[in-house]
Amino acid sequence: MIEVKNLEKTFGDQKVLKGITTTFDSGKTNLIIGQSGSGKTVFLKSLLGIHTPEAGTIEFDGRVYSNLTDDEKRELRTEIGMVFQGSALFDSMTVEENIGFPLKMFTKKTAAEIKERVNFVIDRVKLINANTKKPSEISGGMQKRVAIARAIVNNPKYLFCDEPNSGLDPKTAIVIDNLIKEITEEYDITTIINTHDMNSVMEIGDKIVFLKNGLLEWEGSNKEIFKTDNEAVTDFVYSSELFKKVRRMYLEDDK
Structure with missing residues (x-):
């Protein structure tokens, strides 16, 4: 489990993260979504320790990251797996x-x-x-x-994925989504996925964190997102006619 409390991050005069509080459970696929500039990449990098927040805490199963010694931080990093957007494989290997x-x-x-x-x-x-x-x-x-x-x-205890479906065709993307979800559940990993792929939201979104302008605007499951009346969420998720139809189907089935 990763617990985030009142996280803030500023670059110069711009506050990018504005007091985010949420929890990511183990054995679940946790998705971070939001428009470009919403803060989701900075949020992910803060969780990874790449950025140092000015306020708030990040706890890895009760271990407050900012309170750890350098040796303890190095030990924690051995418990983290990372899937990069472009795979980041070594070409010569x-x-x-x-x-x-x-x-x-x-x-x-x-x-x-x-x-x-x-x-x-x-x-x-x-x-x-x-x-x-x-x-x-x-x-x-x-x-x-x-x-x-x-x-x-x-x-790893913790798995971070940055746009894992980037550059993949829809069929392959679904295969990768399912693989990540299977591994997460099988090994009880705390998995956090930064994505813009709404198919991923529909298929594997055990928990979805929606950021807007550096704030946590909404959070819930992939079933709950189809029922929300939050205007910012609906404008973002249902920008296409396909997803509008899917939402109507969910709401009709729930009656």
């Missing part, structure tokens, strides 16, 4: 080498132990016949699988 990189960097596992763990996560994310290939030799969807495998190879 094979799939196996990319996935095993965190284990070589942050653990004392032997080469045999690393290989065993790498093969396990490769099988878990269903990467078929890709072990010795370079990122340029596999599809975008397979690259995302590699990125997810690398993120979970060290058994």
Whole structure:
């Protein structure tokens, strides 16, 4: 679980985060959504420790990040997995080498132990016949699988995903969404996803945090978002006719 209390972040004269308070539960897929400039990227980077907030606290299962020593912060980082927007794979490394990189960097596992763990996560994310290939030799969807495998190879408690469906076709995006949700539930991970993909909201949004102008405007589940009367949310989510139709179906089924 990650608990955020009254988080504020300012750059120069601009206050980007204005007292955000929320909770992200383990075993759940928690989505952060909002328009460009809403503060969602700064929020994600603050959770990761990349930005230092001027006020408020972030607690990782009761551990207040700002109160941790440097050694304790380094230890916490070993409990975090990250899936970057562009996958961020090393072009010169094979799939196996990319996935095993965190284990070589942050653990004392032997080469045999690393290989065993790498093969396990490769099988878990269903990467078929890709072990010795370079990122340029596999599809975008397979690259995302590699990125997810690398993120979970060290058994993280917390998984952060920044636009994991960026650049993927709709069918592949659904596959990646389902994989992230399965892994989250299977390993009881606290997963936080920064996304603009409304299909992800519909399919895997156990909890959705909607930011607007640096404020937490609304939060709830993917079922609750179809029933909300919050105008800012409805303007953002139902900007297309398709989602307007979906909302009407949800509301009719609820009667």
